[in-house]
Amino acid sequence: MLTVVLLSLLAVPPVEVEVFVPLCDNALLQCGRPPAGAPRALETNLYWGAMYGAERFLSRAPGFKMVSREPxxxxxxxxxxxxxxxxxxxxxxxxRLRLRAYAxxxxxxxxxxxLRAAAGASRADLLVWAGHDRLMDREPPRVAAPPGATPRPVVVLACTSEQYFGPVLKTLGASPIALTRTLMAPEAYLLEALASTVARHGPTExxxxxxxxxEAYARYQRISLRSAGSVFSKLPPSEVALPGAVAPVSRSKP
Structure with missing residues (x-):
């Protein structure tokens, strides 16, 4: 009994990742066949029930188990x-991934x-948008976080999210961990790769x-790493290690 109590006290809490998945809507973009772009059809929608949709792919991915599934x-x-x-x-x-399928x-x-969650209304360790870049179509909505809220780290898997989401996230004080520079497919193998990275390195690397x-995008899209690398935003200079770089020698006297 004592061993069980000690183990429970030593248990590491899961990293909480909150994922927002607006279903693909043929009224906004070309999703493919009509069922893939039916905006409320969970089982056939491109971003949820299709082969690389969020629920279908992740619920079958090795190492993932379903905790709950609520309408x-x-x-x-x-x-x-x-x-x-x-x-x-x-x-x-x-x-722990908490995915919300929005119509x-x-x-x-x-x-x-x-955006409200990114501004601090959520307490998740990482927030993810996986779907159409709605800010390509409209002006950013005005959102306000609760007083004293802490803006969150975010990943935006959507077309050219650096251009459209980047400035908005900056005004909210959120910390972008990964954005994109080109058109892209926000498919669930990217969420699998994201979860694996968070497990090994934490949510803010x-x-x-x-x-x-x-690497995941290159594998599933069957393109080169160089081509896949062009899809995602470049790292800021502080995150890039230059080959052969060494720390400067201090010239100051003690």
């Missing part, structure tokens, strides 16, 4: 909330919720995150 209220913007946990290997932390025709609600996203 949203009838007629609400959130159609389903899915909680998955990634089992930690030696030297890793467990990761594609309620993407503006998803956007407001995401841009270099490790970018490397994992680039």
């Amino acid at each position: 949203g209220p009838e007629g609400a913007a959130i159609l389903r909330e899915l909680v998955l946990e990634r089992t930690a290997a030696k030297g890793e932390r467990p990761v 594609g025709d309620a993407i503006d609600t998803a956007l407001e919720d995401f 841009p270099k490790a995150m970018r490397t994992a996203l680039v």
